Amino acid sequence: xxxxxxxxxxxxxxxxxxxxxxxxxxxxxxxxxxxxxxxxxxxxxxxxxxxxxxxxxxxxxxxxxxxxxxxxxxxxxxxxxxxxxxxxxxxxxxxxxxxxxxxxxxxxxxxxxxxxxxxxxxxxxxxxxxxxxxxxxxxxxxxxxxxxxxxxxxxxxxxxxxxxxxxxxxxxxxxxxxxxxxxxxxxxxxxxxxxxxxxxxxxxx
Amino acid sequence: xxxxxxxxxxxxxxxxxxxxxxxxxxxxxxxxxxxxxxxxxxxxxxxxxxxxxxxxxxxxxxxxxxxxxxxxxxxxxxxxxxxxxxxxxxxxxxxxxxxxxxxxxxxxxxxxxxxxxxxxxxxxxxxxxxxxxxxxxxxxxxxxxxxxxxxxxxxxxxxxxxxxxxxxxxxxxxxxxxxxxxxxxxxxxxxxxxxxxxxxxxxxx
Numbered sequence: 001x002x003x004x005x006x007x008x009x010x011x012x013x014x015x016x017x018x019x020x021x022x023x024x025x026x027x028x029x030x031x032x033x034x035x036x037x038x039x040x041x042x043x044x045x046x047x048x049x050x051x052x053x054x055x056x057x058x059x060x061x062x063x064x065x066x067x068x069x070x071x072x073x074x075x076x077x078x079x080x081x082x083x084x085x086x087x088x089x090x091x092x093x094x095x096x097x098x099x100x101x102x103x104x105x106x107x108x109x110x111x112x113x114x115x116x117x118x119x120x121x122x123x124x125x126x127x128x129x130x131x132x133x134x135x136x137x138x139x140x141x142x143x144x145x146x147x148x149x150x151x152x153x154x155x156x157x158x159x160x161x162x163x164x165x166x167x168x169x170x171x172x173x174x175x176x177x178x179x180x181x182x183x184x185x186x187x188x189x190x191x192x193x194x195x196x197x198x199x200x201x202x203x204x205x
Numbered sequence: 206x207x208x209x210x211x212x213x214x215x216x217x218x219x220x221x222x223x224x225x226x227x228x229x230x231x232x233x234x235x236x237x238x239x240x241x242x243x244x245x246x247x248x249x250x251x252x253x254x255x256x257x258x259x260x261x262x263x264x265x266x267x268x269x270x271x272x273x274x275x276x277x278x279x280x281x282x283x284x285x286x287x288x289x290x291x292x293x294x295x296x297x298x299x300x301x302x303x304x305x306x307x308x309x310x311x312x313x314x315x316x317x318x319x320x321x322x323x324x325x326x327x328x329x330x331x332x333x334x335x336x337x338x339x340x341x342x343x344x345x346x347x348x349x350x351x352x353x354x355x356x357x358x359x360x361x362x363x364x365x366x367x368x369x370x371x372x373x374x375x376x377x378x379x380x381x382x383x384x385x386x387x388x389x390x391x392x393x394x395x396x397x398x399x400x401x402x403x404x405x406x407x408x409x410x
Contacts, residue, residue, distance in 0.1 A: 122395065157402050165390065166398035178393055185370065185390030188383055190327065193371035197362050 012108035013123030073110035122163035218328030278315035327368035
C-alpha cells in the first residue's frame with residue numbers, strides 16, 4: 001500500500017504567548033497527533049515524568065547528543081539545555097503519523113532548515129494595540145525601557161514572516177480550534193490526497 | 206486603514222458529486238462569505254428568484270455578456286448558457302469580503318487563469334473503490350461502457366491536480382466542516398495576518 005509521510009507541525013511564538021497551555025489543550029482535543037518530547041538538563045519538577053514531559057538528561061548526555069547531531073534544534077536558557085531529539089521526529093513521520101513540536105522561535109527556524117515543508121504556526125499575543133497601551137499606560141517604564149519593549153515586539157513580529165500561519169491566542173479554546181482547522185486543512189491538501197488515488201489508478205480495472 | 210482583498214474560494218468537482226447540496230449547506234453554516242450568483246439562459250423553476258438563485262438572462266443578453274467580457278467563465282449545457290458574472294466577484298473581493306463560486310470543473314480552470322491565488326477545492330466522490338465496484342457489480346454495463354466510465358473517472362481525477370484541496374463528500378455535514386476548516390486555515394495564513402501588524406508597526410509608538 002502507498003505510504004505517505006506524516007505532517008510535521010511546529011507551534012511556536014514569542015515567549016509568554018501561551019504555547020505550552022495551547023499545546024497541552026490541543027493534546028487533549030487532537031489525539032491523532034504525536035507530541036514531540038523535548039530533552040532537557042533541568043531538574044524534573046514534582047509530577048513530571050521522564051519520557052512524557054521531558055527526556056531528562058545530564059549535561060554530559062545532552063552535549064553528547066549535540067555532538068552526535070541527535071538534536072533537530074537546541075538552545076540554552078537560564079543555564080539549562082533544551083532540545084528536540086531528531087530520531088523520534090523522523091521515525092514518527094516515516095510511520096506516516098503527524099507530529100507536533102512546541103518550541104521557541106529560534107528553534108523553529110532551525111527545524112525549518114531540516115523540514116522546509118513543515119507547517120509552521122506562529123502563536124500571537126491577543127493584540128499589539130493592547131500590548132502597546134499596556135506598556136504605555138503602565139507608566140512605570142522609563143522611555144528607554146518602553147522603546148526596548150516595543151523593539152522586542154517588533155523583532156517578534158519579524159519572525160512571523162518565516163511561518164505559514166499566524167494564530168492569535170486571545171482564548172486558549174479558540175486558538176486550539178484554529179490550529180485544528182489548520183491541521184485539518186493541511187491534511188486535505190491535494191498533494192496529500194492525490195497519491196492515494198494515483199495508486200488506485202495504477203491498479204487494473 | 207489597511208484594506209485587504211477578500212478570499213476567492215472555488216468549489217468544484219465532477220458532475221453528480223453533490224456540489225450544490227454541499228454549497229447550500231455551507232451557505233447556512235458560514236454567513237460571513239458571499240455566494241456568487243450565476244447567470245443563465247434557462248427558465249426559472251418554481252420558487253427561483255432572479256438575483257438570488259440565478260440571474261436569468263435571454264440568449265441575446267448572455268451573448269452580449271460574453272462579447273463584453275463580463276463573464277469570468279461560461280459554458281453551454283443542454284442548450285442553455287451558464288456563467289459567472291465578473292463584476293460582482295471583483296467588487297466583493299475589492300471590498301475585502303470572501304466569495305465562493307460553486308462551478309463546473311472546466312469553469313474552475315478558467316477562473317484560475319484570472320485568479321491564480323484563489324483557493325480551489327475539489328469535491329470528491331466518497332470513494333473510487335466504491336465507484337469501481339458499483340460499476341463492476343452493476344453488470345448491466347457492457348465492457349465498452351465500463352471502460353468508458355472508468356476513463357471518465359480517471360479524467361475527473363486528473364482535474365484534481367489543478368486544485369489546492371480535495372474534500373471527500375461522504376456526508377454533506379462532514380464535507381461542509383472540512384471546507385470550513387480550509388476557509389479558516391486560509392484566513393490564518395501569515396500573508397493575510399502580517400499586513401495588519403505591519404500597518405501597526407508603521408505607526409508611532
